[in-house]
Amino acid sequence: MSQTSSVDVAIIGGGPSGTALALTICLYSKLTVAVIEQTAYDNIRTGEHVSASLLPLLDYLQVKEPFLADNHTPVYNVAAVWGNSELHARPSIINQIGEGYLxxxxxxxxxxxxxxxxxxxxxxxxxxxxxxxxxxxxxxxxFLKDNSGESSELETRYLVDATGRQARISKRLGAKSLACDTLVGISAILDFEGDALLRAEALRERSKTEEVLIESIPEGWWYSAWLPNGTLIAVLMTDIDIMRQGKLHKQKQWVELLSKATHTKERVRGGQLVYPLSVKPAHSHVLDRAVGENWIAIGDAAIAFDPLSSMGVGHAITCGCDAAVAVVKYLINNEDRLLKQYQERVKLNFENYLSIRHRYYALEKRWLDLPFWKRRTQLAPIPLAAK
Ligand SMILES: Cc1cc2nc3c(=O)[nH]c(=O)nc-3n(C[C@H](O)[C@H](O)[C@H](O)COP(=O)(O)OP(=O)(O)OC[C@H]3O[C@@H](n4cnc5c(N)ncnc54)[C@H](O)[C@@H]3O)c2cc1C
Structure with a gap:
């Protein structure tokens, strides 16, 4: 028989936005919260490059100390090959306020x-x-179900969708995702451990080179970064139709394309793919409605950015903290002013983001007649498609 428990706020999704919202409520109110997460955090999670603006947020959540004690690495060197074939230190492309973290x-x-x-x-x-x-x-x-098939019921006064880009809950509640591209990230983790000599050489190289590299190519762009555990993540960012047409989610074609990326290929030399390639949606989108009757969408569920911006994790946490304050005010004082402001901010943030995104992509002028670049540099406003 299933049991019923109750909380003031139930959050579906235990990524950074969901836990930030829940922590804010626990720390700054007397309301009760529950986070429902479908995994045991045992899957590969993408989105590792964050700006230094994360630190004040972690301070607010009272988690700065455990964060600094953990195994994250400061980023000093960010480089980009963008606009021409030369390698430039161009922190302004992805990191507007200086040093960040991997x-x-x-x-x-x-x-x-x-x-x-x-x-x-x-x-x-x-x-x-x-x-x-x-x-x-x-x-x-x-109605909850765990992996062993056990069912339970949870009653809540307020529901939060923190399920990430798929915005599963909001869509079921009638909200529409307005997407402005079909960007996907096809990623691989490379390990250098197999051969001690190669490993040592890679580490030596690493100390001489940038931690994060962006390299534009006719089909999109490559992102690669040294992870805190010494492995390297390499991600091909392209549109889903280009991926399908060129079968770029297949290892052979992915590796072939990588071998044409002059600078990125140097970093991966000697590395072994640790897992099969993983394809993740990375499209920019905003919900037509991020707040409804006793529900709210936060983080990537409400608004998601191109990974070129490195804004995802920081924004997800900011969004979680802001939404928490609005929800608490609503539940305690029955006042929805902050919820309305939150909805307005989501819309405004997305409009600002689109113009910045357009500016960054317009810096690359070598392939303006090719689909990936044409779609991002055209002057006409980008049509938003409801899903
Ligand atoms: C290829 C790629 C590269 C990226 N690179 C960067 C980067 O360098 N820097 C950066 O800041 N951002 C990056 N991002 C974006 C970043 O990953 C996200 O913005 C961030 O993770 C959003 O946090 P979130 O909590 O909103 O969602 P998520 O982190 O997606 O968390 C959602 C959680 O909900 C859970 N969930 C989903 N559905 C259910 C359900 N039905 N029931 C229970 N649980 C559920 C999931 O398991 C997950 O734990 C990247 C994204 C991609 C795709």
Whole structure:
């Protein structure tokens, strides 16, 4: 028989936005929270390059110390091959306020979840929200199912969609995702451990070169970064139709394309692919409605950026903190002014972001007649497609 428990705020999704919202509520109010996360944080998590503006946010969440004690590396050298074939230190492309960090993303997400539990937040791992119904008089009853098939019910006054770019909950509640591209990231982790000599050589090279490299190519661009555990992540960013046409999600074609990227190929030399290639959606989108009756969408679910901006994790946490304040105000004082402001800000942030994105892509003029670049540099406003 399933049990029913209840909390003030239930958050579906235990990424940075979900745990930041839950932590803010635990730290700064007396309301109760539960985060429902479908994994045990045992999957590969992408999105590791963050700007230094993350630190004040972590301070606010009272997790700066555990963060600094963990295995994340400061970034000193960011370089880009963008606009011509030369390698330039161009921090302005992806990091507007100086030095940032390369995260061990799994460790980072786990740290936030652990701190939540320490602050008396509830955490359901390996659990999905199978269904939900709105209760008469407000609030929700959620039907949860864990990986072993065990069912339970959770009643909540307020529901938060923190499920990431797919915005699963908001879409089920009728919101539409307005996407302005079909960007995907096809990533691989490369290890140099197999041969001690190669490894030593790679590490020597690493100390001489940049930690993060962006390199534009006719089909899109490559991103590569040295991760805190000594492996290298290499990601091909392209549009889904270009990927399918060139079969770029297949190892052979991916490696072939990589071998044409003059600077990136040098970094991966001697590396062995550790896992099969992984394809992740990376499109820019905003929800037509990020706030509804007793629900709110946060982080990538509400608004997601091109990884070129390195804004994802920082924005997800800011969004979680802002939304928490608005939700608390609503639940305690029945006041929705901050919720309305939140909705307005989501819209405004996306408009600002689109113009910055256009400016960055317009710096690359070598392939203006090719689909990937044409789609991003055309002067006409980008049409938003509802999904
Ligand atoms: C290829 C790529 C590269 C990127 N690079 C960077 C970068 O360098 N720097 C940067 O700042 N950002 C980067 N990003 C973006 C960054 O990863 C995201 O912005 C950030 O993770 C958003 O956090 P979030 O909490 O909103 O969502 P997520 O981190 O996506 O978390 C969503 C969580 O919800 C869980 N979930 C989903 N559905 C359910 C469900 N039904 N029930 C229960 N749980 C569910 C998921 O398991 C996950 O834990 C990149 C993204 C991609 C795709």
């Amino acid at each position: 995260l061990d993303r799994t460790e980072f997400d786990v740290m936030l979840a652990e701190q939540l539990v320490r602050q008396d937040g509830q955490l359901y791992l390996e659990t999905k929200c199978a269904e939900g119904e709105q209760l008469e008089g407000g609030g929700w009853r959620l």
